[in-house]
Amino acid sequence: MSKFQVNKTYAEINARIRAGEAVVVNAEEMIDIVRRDGPVEAARKVDVVTTGTFSTMCSSGAFLNFGQTTPTIKAARVWINKVPAYAGLAAIDIYLGVTEPAEDDPLNKIYPGEFRYGGGHIIEDLVAGRKVFLEAKAYPTDCYANRKCKKELALADMGHALLCNPRNGYQNYNCAVNMTDRTVYTYMGTLKPHCRNANYCSAGELSPLLNDPYYRTIGLGTRIFLGGGVGYVTWQGSQHNPHAPRSPNGTPRRPAGTIMVQGDLKQMSAHWLRGVSLQGYGCSLAVGLGVPIPILDEEMAYFTGVSDAEIFTQVVDYGHDYTNRVDRNYGEVSYAALRSGEIEVAGKKVPTAPLSSRVKALEIAEILKQWILDRKFELGEPVAQLPTVDYSVDINK
Amino acid sequence: MYTRIYFLRFPKETSDQPIIYQLVRRYDIEFNILKADILPQREGIMILELKGLRENVKEALAYLKDLGVNVERLAGKIRRDEDRCFQCGACTGVCPVGALFIRRPDMAVLFDPEKCTGCGLCVPVCPIRAMEVCFDEIVEEALI
Numbered sequence: 118m119s120k121f122q123v124n125k126t127y128a129e130i131n132a133r134i135r136a137g138e139a140v141v142v143n144a145e146e147m148i149d150i151v152r153r154d155g156p157v158e159a160a161r162k163v164d165v166v167t168t169g170t171f172s173t174m175c176s177s178g179a180f181l182n183f184g185q186t187t188p189t190i191k192a193a194r195v196w197i198n199k200v201p202a203y204a205g206l207a208a209i210d211i212y213l214g215v216t217e218p219a220e221d222d223p224l225n226k227i228y229p230g231e232f233r234y235g236g237g238h239i240i241e242d243l244v245a246g247r248k249v250f251l252e253a254k255a256y257p258t259d260c261y262a263n264r265k266c267k268k269e270l271a272l273a274d275m276g277h278a279l280l281c282n283p284r285n286g287y288q289n290y291n292c293a294v295n296m297t298d299r300t301v302y303t304y305m306g307t308l309k310p311h312c313r314n315a316n317y318c319s320a321g322e323l324s325p326l327l328n329d330p331y332y333r334t335i336g337l338g339t340r341i342f343l344g345g346g347v348g349y350v351t352w353q354g355s356q357h358n359p360h361a362p363r364s365p366n367g368t369p370r371r372p373a374g375t376i377m378v379q380g381d382l383k384q385m386s387a388h389w390l391r392g393v394s395l396q397g398y399g400c401s402l403a404v405g406l407g408v409p410i411p412i413l414d415e416e417m418a419y420f421t422g423v424s425d426a427e428i429f430t431q432v433v434d435y436g437h438d439y440t441n442r443v444d445r446n447y448g449e450v451s452y453a454a455l456r457s458g459e460i461e462v463a464g465k466k467v468p469t470a471p472l473s474s475r476v477k478a479l480e481i482a483e484i485l486k487q488w489i490l491d492r493k494f495e496l497g498e499p500v501a502q503l504p505t506v507d508y509s510v511d512i513n514k
Numbered sequence: 515m516y517t518r519i520y521f522l523r524f525p526k527e528t529s530d531q532p533i534i535y536q537l538v539r540r541y542d543i544e545f546n547i548l549k550a551d552i553l554p555q556r557e558g559i560m561i562l563e564l565k566g567l568r569e570n571v572k573e574a575l576a577y578l579k580d581l582g583v584n585v586e587r588l589a590g591k592i593r594r595d596e597d598r599c600f601q602c603g604a605c606t607g608v609c610p611v612g613a614l615f616i617r618r619p620d621m622a623v624l625f626d627p628e629k630c631t632g633c634g635l636c637v638p639v640c641p642i643r644a645m646e647v648c649f650d651e652i653v654e655e656a657l658i
C-alpha cells in the first residue's frame with residue numbers, strides 16, 4: 118500500500134508525454150500551483166516540473182578522440198590551442214579539463230591574473246564550430262610509430278566527443294563575503310574588504326537538486342538538458358554529501374548533493390557552454406543544465422513547490438576562513454533575501470550580486486518544458502539512486 | 515539638472531589652457547573629472563561629467579568644439595555585447611554607479627550607458643568579457 122494519495126509511474130508519465138497529454142510546468146510556476154491547490158491536487162494536475170541552472174561549473178571537461186595519424190600515434194602529451202590536455206589514456210583519447218589554462222598564461226604572476234583562455238574556452242570554440250590547433254608528442258612503439266603530430270581540426274572531425282563533468286549542479290552553495298581588509302579574487306567573484314559585498318551562486322527555487330532534495334527521482338540514468346543537448350546523470354558527483362543540515366522542508370542549508378553528468382558534445386551549443394575567465398582565479402566553463410522532475414506523488418509536488426523564501430544558505434568568509442578551512446559562518450540567509458539585493462551580515466547591510474544566471478536558468482527550464490510538450494524528450498527512470506539519508510517531511514505544513 | 519558624461523580629446527595646442535576653469539566661470543557648469551591623461555604639449559584625453567542647465571551644457575560644448583577639442587558622448591564608448599552577456603549579474607557587484615543593475619523580480623541584468631562613468635571595473639569582472647570599454651577610438655559625432 119502506498120502512503121500517498123496520488124501514485125504515478127515513470128511509464129505512465131512517459132505514455133502521457135507520447136500522447137501529448139502531459140502537463141509540464143517550470144519550477145517557478147509550480148510554486149503558485151502548490152500554494153493554491155495544495156500538494157495532492159498539484160500532483161494530480163502536474164506530471165513534470167522542469168528545473169534549470171546556468172553558471173560556472175569548474176568540475177567539467179570533455180573526453181575527445183582526435184582521430185589517428187599515419188603512421189599511427191600513441192599520444193603521450195597533447196595541447197589544444199596551447200592548453201594541455203591529459204593523454205594518459207589509449208592512443209588518441211584525451212581528457213580536456215575546463216580549468217586548465219593555456220601553457221603560456223601568466224597565471225597570477227600579474228595579480229590578479231586575467232586567465233583569458235583555457236580548457237573551457239576550447240570547449241566553447243569546438244561547439245561553436247571553430248577549428249582548434251592540436252599538437253601531440255609521443256614515444257614510438259612497434260604498433261604506434263609516430264613521434265609527433267600537428268593538426269587543425271573541428272568538432273566534426275573528431276570520432277567521439279563526450280562532455281563528462283564529474284561534479285555539476287551543486288545542491289545549494291555558500292554566500293561569499295570577505296572579512297579581511299584587502300580585496301580578494303575568488304571563484305566566488307571579486308569580494309571587497311570589510312564585507313562590503315556578498316556574492317551567491319545558485320538558481321535557488323529553479324535549481325535541479327533543490328527541487329528533489331532527497332534525490333528520489335534524480336539518479337543514475339536521469340535524462341537531462343546538458344549544454345543545449347540531451348545528457349544523462351551518470352553517478353553522484355564528487356563531494357556529494359547528503360548529510361548536510363537541512364530545513365524542515367528537506368532542502369539542505371549548506372552545499373550538499375551533486376551530480377556527475379555526461380552527454381554527446383556534438384549535440385551541444387556555444388549558447389549553453391561558455392568558456393569563462395574568473396579574475397585572479399582561473400579559467401572555467403559555464404554550463405547550462407536542466408533536469409525534469411516527475412511528479413510521482415504529492416511528496417514530489419511538495420518538494421518542487423519550494424520557493425526562494427524557504428531555501429537558506431550560510432554566509433562564509435572567503436578572505437580567510439575558506440582557504441584556511443575554518444569551520445565558521447556569519448549566519449544564514451534565504452534566497453529571497455539574496456535576490457532582493459541586500460542581506461544583513463553581522464548587523465550590517467551588505468549588497469548582494471548573483472553569479473548564477475536566473476534568466477538563463479528559467480530559459481533552460483522553459484526549453485526543457487517545450488521539448489517534453491513537443492514529445493521530443495521522455496523521462497529516464499533512474500537505474501540506481503544517489504546516496505541519500507532517511508528523512509521524514511510533513512507535506513501538510 | 516542636466517547631467518552627461520563626455521569623452522574629450524584635446525589637441526596639443528590646447529593642453530595648457532585653463533579650459534575647465536572657463537567652463538565653470540562662463541557657463542556655470544559643475545564638473546567631475548572621472549579620468550584624465552593630459553601632458554603639457556601633448557594630446558590629452560579626459561572623461562568629464564558635466565552638470566548644469568541644458569542650455570548651458572550645450573553652449574559649453576560648443577565652446578569646447580570651437581577650441582578644437584574633440585567631444586563625444588561617453589555612452590557610445592562603453593558597450594555591452596548583448597549576444598555574449600549571459601545575465602549572470604557578477605558585474606552588478608562592482609559597478610559603483612549602478613549603470614549595471616538588476617531588474618526585479620525577473621533578475622535580468624540591465625546596462626544603462628547614460629549612467630556609466632567609464633571606470634572600467636566591470637571589464638575584468640565579467641567572466642565572458644562582455645563589457646568593452648574603449649577610450650582610444652574616436653568617432654566624430656554630431657555634438658548637440
Ligand code: SF4
Pocket residue numbers: 592608609610611612613614629630631632633634635636637645647
Ligand atoms: S565602466 Fe562598468 S563598472 Fe564602470 S560605471 Fe560603466 S558599467 Fe559601471
Ligand code: SF4
Pocket residue numbers: 594598599600601602603604605606614623639640641642643644645
Ligand atoms: S558579468 Fe558579464 S555576463 Fe554577467 S551580467 Fe555582467 S555583463 Fe553580463
